[in-house]
Amino acid sequence: MKKYWKTIVAVCFIIATLTIFYVMQYNTTNIYPQLHMQTKQGDEQSVENVVFIGDMFSGVMTHQTFRFEQNETKYLEQEPYTKRMRGYYQPLQIEQLQKEYRSFMRGKLEDVNLFFENETYVAYGAAPYGLWSYNNELFEIALLNKKTNEVTSFTTTIPEYGKYWYVEPYKVFMRENNVMLLTMNERFTSESEDDVAELHVYTFDIEKEELVDETTLTELARYYKDYEHQEIEMIESDKNNEEILIVQTTYNYATDVEEVETSKVVLYNMVTGSLTDVAFDAQLGVPMSFDGDYIYSFKDTKQSIDMTKYDIDKKEVTEELTLQVEPQPYMDAGAYYTVKNNDGKLYIVTSETPFDTFVIDTTTMEVEYEGNIISTGNVNPNIGEEMYIYDVEIR
Amino acid sequence: MKNFTKLVNFEFNRFLKLYVTLLIIVYGIQTAGVLFHTFKFKKLTNDIVMRGEMTELEFTEMYGVFSMEDFTMSSLYILPIYVGIAAIAFYAFFIWYRDWFAKHTFIYRLLTLPTQRMNIYLAKLTTMLLITLGYAALQIVMIAFHSKLTKWIIPQAFRYDYSLYESVNLTSQYSLVLTGNAFDFFIAYAFILTAIIVIFTAVLFERSYRWKGLVIGIVYAFIIFLLIVVPFTVMFLFYYQPRIYPEEALFIQLGIMLIIVVTSLFISRHLMNKKVSV
Amino acid sequence: MLMQYGKGREQMIEVKNIRKAFGRKKVLQGVSFTAQKGEITCLVGVNGVGKTTIMNAIMNLTPINSGEILIDGEKLTPATYEKITYIPDSITMLGTMRIEDAFQFMRDFYTSWNETRATELLNFFRLQKNERINDLSKGNKAKVNMLLGLALDVDYILMDEPFSGIDVFSREQITDVFTSHLIEDRGVLITTHEIDDVEHLIDKVVLLDDGIVYKEFNAEAVREEQGKSIVDVMREVYRP
Numbered sequence A: 001m002k003k004y005w006k007t008i009v010a011v012c013f014i015i016a017t018l019t020i021f022y023v024m025q026y027n028t029t030n031i032y033p034q035l036h037m038q039t040k041q042g043d044e045q046s047v048e049n050v051v052f053i054g055d056m057f058s059g060v061m062t063h064q065t066f067r068f069e070q071n072e073t074k075y076l077e078q079e080p081y082t083k084r085m086r087g088y089y090q091p092l093q094i095e096q097l098q099k100e101y102r103s104f105m106r107g108k109l110e111d112v113n114l115f116f117e118n119e120t121y122v123a124y125g126a127a128p129y130g131l132w133s134y135n136n137e138l139f140e141i142a143l144l145n146k147k148t149n150e151v152t153s154f155t156t157t158i159p160e161y162g163k164y165w166y167v168e169p170y171k172v173f174m175r176e177n178n179v180m181l182l183t184m185n186e187r188f189t190s191e192s193e194d195d196v197a198e199l200h201v202y203t204f205d206i207e208k209e210e211l212v213d214e215t216t217l218t219e220l221a222r223y224y225k226d227y228e229h230q231e232i233e234m235i236e237s238d239k240n241n242e243e244i245l246i247v248q249t250t251y252n253y254a255t256d257v258e259e260v261e262t263s264k265v266v267l268y269n270m271v272t273g274s275l276t277d278v279a280f281d282a283q284l285g286v287p288m289s290f291d292g293d294y295i296y297s298f299k300d301t302k303q304s305i306d307m308t309k310y311d312i313d314k315k316e317v318t319e320e321l322t323l324q325v326e327p328q329p330y331m332d333a334g335a336y337y338t339v340k341n342n343d344g345k346l347y348i349v350t351s352e353t354p355f356d357t358f359v360i361d362t363t364t365m366e367v368e369y370e371g372n373i374i375s376t377g378n379v380n381p382n383i384g385e386e387m388y389i390y391d392v393e394i395r
Numbered sequence B: 001m002k003n004f005t006k007l008v009n010f011e012f013n014r015f016l017k018l019y020v021t022l023l024i025i026v027y028g029i030q031t032a033g034v035l036f037h038t039f040k041f042k043k044l045t046n047d048i049v050m051r052g053e054m055t056e057l058e059f060t061e062m063y064g065v066f067s068m069e070d071f072t073m074s075s076l077y078i079l080p081i082y083v084g085i086a087a088i089a090f091y092a093f094f095i096w097y098r099d100w101f102a103k104h105t106f107i108y109r110l111l112t113l114p115t116q117r118m119n120i121y122l123a124k125l126t127t128m129l130l131i132t133l134g135y136a137a138l139q140i141v142m143i144a145f146h147s148k149l150t151k152w153i154i155p156q157a158f159r160y161d162y163s164l165y166e167s168v169n170l171t172s173q174y175s176l177v178l179t180g181n182a183f184d185f186f187i188a189y190a191f192i193l194t195a196i197i198v199i200f201t202a203v204l205f206e207r208s209y210r211w212k213g214l215v216i217g218i219v220y221a222f223i224i225f226l227l228i229v230v231p232f233t234v235m236f237l238f239y240y241q242p243r244i245y246p247e248e249a250l251f252i253q254l255g256i257m258l259i260i261v262v263t264s265l266f267i268s269r270h271l272m273n274k275k276v277s278v
Numbered sequence C: 001m002l003m004q005y006g007k008g009r010e011q012m013i014e015v016k017n018i019r020k021a022f023g024r025k026k027v028l029q030g031v032s033f034t035a036q037k038g039e040i041t042c043l044v045g046v047n048g049v050g051k052t053t054i055m056n057a058i059m060n061l062t063p064i065n066s067g068e069i070l071i072d073g074e075k076l077t078p079a080t081y082e083k084i085t086y087i088p089d090s091i092t093m094l095g096t097m098r099i100e101d102a103f104q105f106m107r108d109f110y111t112s113w114n115e116t117r118a119t120e121l122l123n124f125f126r127l128q129k130n131e132r133i134n135d136l137s138k139g140n141k142a143k144v145n146m147l148l149g150l151a152l153d154v155d156y157i158l159m160d161e162p163f164s165g166i167d168v169f170s171r172e173q174i175t176d177v178f179t180s181h182l183i184e185d186r187g188v189l190i191t192t193h194e195i196d197d198v199e200h201l202i203d204k205v206v207l208l209d210d211g212i213v214y215k216e217f218n219a220e221a222v223r224e225e226q227g228k229s230i231v232d233v234m235r236e237v238y239r240p
Helices: A002-027 A092-100 B002-050 B056-063 B075-101 B107-111 B117-153 B164-172 B182-237 B246-275 C002-007 C051-058 C078-082 C099-109 C115-124 C138-150 C168-179 C219-226 C230-238
Strands: A035-041 A050-058 A062-069 A072-075 A115-117 A121-126 A138-145 A150-157 A164-175 A178-187 A195-205 A210-222 A228-236 A243-252 A259-269 A275-277 A286-290 A294-300 A304-311 A316-324 A337-342 A345-350 A356-361 A366-375 A386-394 C012-022 C025-036 C040-044 C066-071 C084-087 C156-160 C187-192 C204-209 C212-218
Touching: A002 B002, A002 B117, A002 B164, A002 B182, A062 B164, A092 A115, A092 A386, A115 A164, A121 A164, A121 A178, A138 A178, A138 A195, A150 A210, A164 A195, A164 A228, A178 A210, A210 A228, A210 A259, A228 A286, A243 A286, A259 A286, A286 A337, A294 A337, A316 A356, A316 A366, A337 A386, A345 A386, B002 B056, B002 B075, B002 B117, B002 C099, B075 B107, B075 B117, B075 B182, B107 B117, B117 B164, B117 B182, B117 B246, B182 B246, C012 C051, C012 C187, C025 C040, C025 C051, C025 C066, C025 C187, C025 C204, C040 C051, C051 C066, C051 C084, C051 C156, C051 C187, C078 C084, C084 C138, C099 C115, C099 C138, C115 C138, C138 C156, C138 C168, C204 C230, C212 C219, C212 C230, C219 C230
Parallel strands: C025 C212, C040 C187, C040 C204, C084 C156, C156 C187
Antiparallel strands: A035 A366, A050 A062, A050 A386, A062 A072, A115 A121, A121 A138, A138 A150, A164 A178, A178 A195, A195 A210, A228 A243, A243 A259, A259 A275, A286 A294, A294 A304, A304 A316, A337 A345, A345 A356, A356 A366, C012 C025, C012 C066, C204 C212
16 A cells, blocks of 8 residues: 555545535535615515626626526526526527427527517528628528427528628518518718618518518618717517617717717507607607507616606607616716516616616506615625626516 | 556656656746735835825725736746646657657566556556646645735735635636536546547557558547537537537537547557557 | 477467568568477577567567467467566666566566565676666666566566677676576577577577578487587578
């Protein structure tokens, strides 16, 4: 035995060190700060199905993505290997779709905007970047009939794709068994001109497996100046699958404080195909949510978020609500926050501690729930530890 | 089994002197780097805070606090790790060639031992694994030691303490032999083991067929490299549009590695028993 | 002679028609001979004729292209190494080892290791146990090398050029070993190109030339029947 002692010592050292280190980790789940809800008003059940997604920064280099739901904080790094491999948390809807239609979902981009689901169908429409180029050259269309498990899928060249910087699908929907794709195509223009964003609707005939119609809904001038640029966003109605709100906003950052102004709002009806201009006063703030009849727009200051409920038909503000938020020390402008609409409710959470959280009932415009998300571990911004919440999903 | 154990002990002890030297150099330089950076920071705090030019808070707002990252990102810390890994990788070849090309051709003795020749192979393999694991395990201990060192030198107010787990995780970003958690560790060592086995097989090709074998060995290693890399490349190209789900990719990867390992072991056994030449 | 062949049927090394080429160079082109247990067989031939290759082939230290080698009628297995040992022309232990470490190594791996005999040989060669192999003189290294082979209780010993580059005194000591009980009853296969040193010890000679066995003869018989020494026969063969 004597002559083996060195090897034995080495083996024992290796086994002991590695075991202690790796086993120790299983017992210390609280390496990173844990969050919990602190209710100010209402019932915590209101946020039971809400998943908050954010990043925890520590030190200079590292940040960890986390999900917080039902008073449990999970960090991506502590998830199983296969979940971590992606490097990000999949959207819940994608997770669900992949679980249910694993084979259909194979090879599809993990972006919720590209999917449409109703009782019978799951439709997919995308314009992925080419493997070797940064051009969107092809549409990928796929349709799953959930009842028969029949899958139709085909690709087709994007008409005149050379004309555009990019083609970005915003919404997939179906009309009379056709798959429709609403896209924003940003057109090449000469240097002197402003860019032009075209809103297109493409219609794909599933039986013929081809593109049968292309309509240009509207053109929106879009410019990038020294201190200004414009963005176009879509807001889906959370009540019906018929209408979609298209909002053009102008970001101005000439001063230290970034200002956002609503420039144009249009309403697209997916069933009839009609496009209506909405008379919307920029003073009302930025539309963040929409339910077919009303637009909910937001304005913020350092200490409050002002909500208005705007009736599209009557063209008037019907109700207003001011939410008090904790001033965010590191933000010069107003509060940063995330808004999510779901089933007649608005979920609002500010992006920095103490994460002011609100659930608003849109019919009554009353605060159903108000609270904060508090971290139990010591998060010390002086040494580069910060937590942000940048997304909300509803289970 | 008894002979295998004896051979492992023999091979390990044979490398021990070089190994200890290597560890002392690698971790010595690292520790020197840690001391250099901590004392540099300590001097800064002394110069400014102790002379009363700034309060502790003002100082930390201006210069930040001292943490592991202040030295783990420095070349004095990272380079030695790579030197160590390179040395270990080199030894994967040398563990064989030293038997042929040393002053006394020990290979005659090894090959005529009354034991299965695969025992020699497996003993060398186990030794390589022990060396690598030992290197990794010592790295963990050293990380703990280095963080202790900073705690001794730099006052609480000026530093940020990472947990051991976070520190190892930070280091694992560039240390190929260490990972933050057990499953990654398993995956990493599956790769390392495969790599060593492939190197061994290539060496045995060369030792069996000399020049021709060298070519075969290089081609073999290259094919294996492609087999390992291709699934990753495919995954990378289709990063946002994975044709295979991550868990499938993992299984495919492990499957490919298993096939590589089994094939290589069979080839090695054949070469060891029938083809190898003194 | 015939009787001896008959008697030792199972107890010998049989080399049957082995061929071996290094690239295009055909070194062995069908070599066959036997080496009996209890006899000293000498492979004779000029340098480069393939003597060492044959030794290596018998020990499975180099692959052969065709042919067969049997030891006591069986093919070589790992267990055979308890029955046959090889003393190549340079020592097969690590230079960093002391002689006692080498002994320990042999004890660890060979059941046929005979410690008593090893000590006996150590004394005979006047070597010290705690000497490091690297520090030994060339002659002493050769002695340790021989010792490690001879101290195994094996039936067959293969020696490759045991006298090459060794001083006169060491050479005498080694020659003495051949006549001692250390060799008795064993089968010895040696190669040499200096036949003079061992001529009187040899039972059987295998003459190699051009990759084949040119002549295989019993030294004693040739001496008695034809009045020729081994060197005489060699002269006939190599300088016709």
